[in-house]
Amino acid sequence: MGLDPQDRLPAAGQDGRGGRSPLTPARYTFATLVDPHEELPPSEISSLRYWAKIAEKMGVEIEPITRKDLAKLANYDALFIRETTSISNHTYRFARRAQQEGMPVIDDPLSMIRCTNKVYLNELMAYNKVPVPPTVMIAGTSDLELAAQTLGFPLVLKIPDSSFSRGVKKCGNFEELKTLATEWLEDSDLLIAQKFIPTEYDWRVGVLGGQPLFAVHYLMAKKHWQIVNHKASGKPDQGGIKTFTLKETPPHVVDTAVKAARCIGDGLYGVDLKETKDGVFVIEVNDNPNLDHGWEDSGEKDEVWVRLTQWFLERLDRPGR
Template structure:
């Protein structure tokens, strides 16, 4: 039927001669869902307003519900509705803006960015970055000149109706450039029905999956009609060429992995890890509150907001205790302290970079359970043994390569029911994706240590007991969402 459909608040808002694409009023789009039944057009929403519960807002919301790709997505609309929702993007945007403006010799007070393009081609690196963060037809960036530094006080969705004739002509030029690109790269014919992107960094010291493990998955996925293709952090602009995304780099809200997850979500692609899971899992303060609020047992915990909280932690937890930075991974930013003096020294250092720390009761065990959960169901069960002469499964301060303990694989049927059930309950508090729940099994019961949004998945380790069923179910998780 139609590959691209442009939505407009009023039909005369759009110069129909400026585009070859179908133009439809938002009111008709909302009221007549049967218009595109059986097809999946790409929707460009050019409503006059995207405020909450407006027709423009509902157009993007229902496009997602109808399985249609739309820009801006409702997530982008919400992100740009308040600075506090997009402020994590501002440091990178400001850094790039200042670099390109110094090079170009320009100090603009406002930039209109249309589909990742701007009228001043010297600033297009910045424009592409804005489009990477906020996939929208028209983004207006307000810039404040502070002398030595250009800051960005506001990023907002713009309305085409407020553009001058010259700006509007350039907008439609950018629209046609954007829609004229092939949605999928031309490739040699292949029996694969879908192509999944896997975000990897071959140089990462402790990746969640090795390249050899991902090649093993690719062989299994190929038998299911799926091609698995590795991509890197510079491939964000190509992400829409794929059907799904599996992130196999260590995730962080502050790096490119979050941007890839957001872009995949904006494209309507199934993604592991999704942005919400990243936000929830990468912060141990949130996890501790979430687990406790849902009645899931966790180690006794004290929040540290300043040095004055340390005596209370010592009284409640005793020594040794475990001190944690909220946003940490692979046992880094987690340390055992044996006295109040050690606690004060370490907390003083860590509080320079983090406003909050977590102190937890020390619970020594010979191993940690890891329950893998996918789509709310158990995927694997593994015991990770502690590193030799260490209290964690990974020992970092070795002067060389980190030292890891061994593992023991268990079939799901042989895993302790309480461990399995507790892991499932914890993961379901996060979402419907892929999680690794770490648990301590003690004489006092089973306790959740953390929920990982980006858990290890290695051939011969996590799939030791369940074998290729692990990889088959992973592939099916994506397929079910693509075909549903």
């Protein structure tokens, strides 16, 4: 979608030049870091425009910036990173710079580091008694026997820093496990083997500032066991979404998600959980969760965007800041 990064994101009915009614001057301007060409961004530009309309009523102007704008980051009051984050690209540098400038920032650098590694996440969850699927760390092919005995087949094998389901595969028997593990161990010193827990959906609970923000089901892609199906060619298949209000969401799902997110920090997280008759299991905590208008906000509606704005405002208005 065409986006001129110099453009403000004016609310509908405005003059399109960022003009505001003089009666409600913006107290703050927040930057959203976006890549207009990203195929699967965490928020579409249209969703950020929607947020801008709501934020404007709260005295906040939202302005998109891109990776070229690091030098002018300090001109803004806060930063919301809405590109897919990585600790090895500019998104991490933006997060660091914002923090150094004392700006409230989502995602903050520490959350990015903590969420990026599934080995660390798994151990952090286990240490804090957050339920996770039975897991065996694989440091070499000699660990495979233990994984097979402990977890049975099929099991799920993961590369620690994968995302979008790319480094998460199912192994049906020992031969498959050995072949895949041998291949992946060439690039990664550690792998994760996990008991396969099939469900028809993943719970995705958004948590902001240690409080639940939204809950949805991400449904599995057609005839697949994951919510994204990367095929040999063409666009990946994605499953749909089912809407819930937080009130309708089982309390133990919400509570487990909140507990998991609080282990990471007080920013914005998307917690993935599997609900089974044996209880709920946290699959992962994502920094940089998807947040789109008409999707993740379909249960809690505008409250999602209002609270997002408030999260930043509370930090900006803190006494002694």
